[in-house]
Amino acid sequence: MTKKQFIKITTVDECLNFIVVRLIVLVVRLTVLGVRFVVLGVQLVVLGVRLIVLAVQLIVLSVHLIVLSVHLIVLPLRLIVLPVRMTVLGVHLIVLPVRLIILGVHLIILPVRLIVLPVRMTILVVRTMNLNLILTIYGKKLKNLVK
Secondary structure, three states, X not given: OOOOOOOOOOOHHHHHHHHHHHHHHHHHHHHHHHHHHHHHHHHHHHHHHHHHHHHHHHHHHHHHHHHHHHHOOOOOOHHHHXXXXXXXXXXXXXXXXXXXXXXXXXXXXXXXXXHHHHHHHHHHHHHHHHHHHHHHHHHHHHHHHHO
């Protein structure tokens, strides 16, 4: 379709149907977007957990090196500096994945909120249409009773 096509709407029901269809399409698109954000958030959480495991392994290695360097007092004190630096690096490497996990959790919560909002809007529209239909039916019955 190269040209824009205009839909001819003649009744209120057609207008409501058109709006409901557009809202459903919007809900589906927002749901797909939300699912993509959830997947990204889960991937970030997994990455963060892997980095924490790596950092803990680095800390364990550095503690072993510190113990070894203390036992080898004969060697110069420079051997102690390296494991201490590695320990500091390991601690810093724990902070980064924790931040990534927090970001991942936020990226999971946000799309859930984005999914819930259009669903609530759709439910509200459907309830309004049901109320309109009920009022229309009772209105016709009242007109028949008055005649």
